[in-house]
Amino acid sequence: MKPAKSEPTLSEPARYRIRVPGQIDESWSEWIGGMTITLEGEERGPPVTTLTGIVDQAALHGLLRQLYSLGLPLLSVSRIDSGQEDALDVT
Secondary structure (H helix, E strand, C coil): CCCCCCCCCCCCCEEEEEEEECCCCHHHCCCCCCCEEEEECCCCCCCEEEEEEEECHHHHHHHHHHHHHCCCCCCEEEEECCCCCCCCECC
């Protein structure tokens, strides 16, 4: 039997993965809501920064506005269900 998937709500926090082109330094973690910052792709081409963390919808919208103000286009925004590593992109 599969566990029931939780439905997203506006007030309940969820884990998100956001990918943007370029490099965001780890020292910016507090400025972007305490998200974990991972850099990938330096050897294979332009770097891509992945931000991962648990936020509610209001904090997610604020974070997306901050990334926009930096001029960083979104490559993907994914909601990650607990225990699920592969998430659908909603870009």
